[in-house]
Amino acid sequence: MNPTVPPEAFEALKKIYDDVDQEIQASGVACWVRGLCCDFEKTDHVLYASSLEIAYVREIHPEPFEGGSCLCPFWKDGRCDERTRRPLGCRTYFCDEKYRDQLEAIYEKYYRQITEVATQYSLEWSYQPFVKVMRGD
Numbered sequence: 001m002n003p004t005v006p007p008e009a010f011e012a013l014k015k016i017y018d019d020v021d022q023e024i025q026a027s028g029v030a031c032w033v034r035g036l037c038c039d040f041e042k043t044d045h046v047l048y049a050s051s052l053e054i055a056y057v058r059e060i061h062p063e064p065f066e067g068g069s070c071l072c073p074f075w076k077d078g079r080c081d082e083r084t085r086r087p088l089g090c091r092t093y094f095c096d097e098k099y100r101d102q103l104e105a106i107y108e109k110y111y112r113q114i115t116e117v118a119t120q121y122s123l124e125w126s127y128q129p130f131v132k133v134m135r136g137d
């Protein structure tokens with residue numbers, strides 16, 4: 001956890017997430033509701049998140065979740081239980097391959113904006129495997 005994150009930085013991150021969600025919606029990509037994207041036992045996908053994003057989640061989930069699992073602690077019954085604060089990587093990850101380049105471009109654009117918030121508020125910066133960090137592994 002980064003205890004020095006000011007509320008303004010979280011507000012800026014929230015605004016970025018709102019913009020991401022709007023751009024995703026406008027892109028036309030749709031979730032197929034297969035529940036597979038977060039099934040990290042079956043998919044070969046490691047979700048990374050920046051320290052600012054992790055701090056944003058930690059603000060309301062301060063304690064580490066039980067360790068020893070590759071599954072996201074917010075993945076419940078095949079659905080995400082933390083839609084509001086889920087990281088950029090979750091928001092831009094969809095099964096539909098035909099959107100891959102577009103989603104990568106959206107990811108890169110907003111990743112840059114998140115780094116700029118961290119720079120603006122002189123925050124420590126790292127990029128870490130989200131599940132491991134959440135579980136304190």
Ligand code: SF4
Pocket residue numbers: 037038047072073074075076079080081082083086087090
């Ligand atoms: S935060 Fe939600 S969307 Fe992201 S990996 Fe966890 S369950 Fe999936």
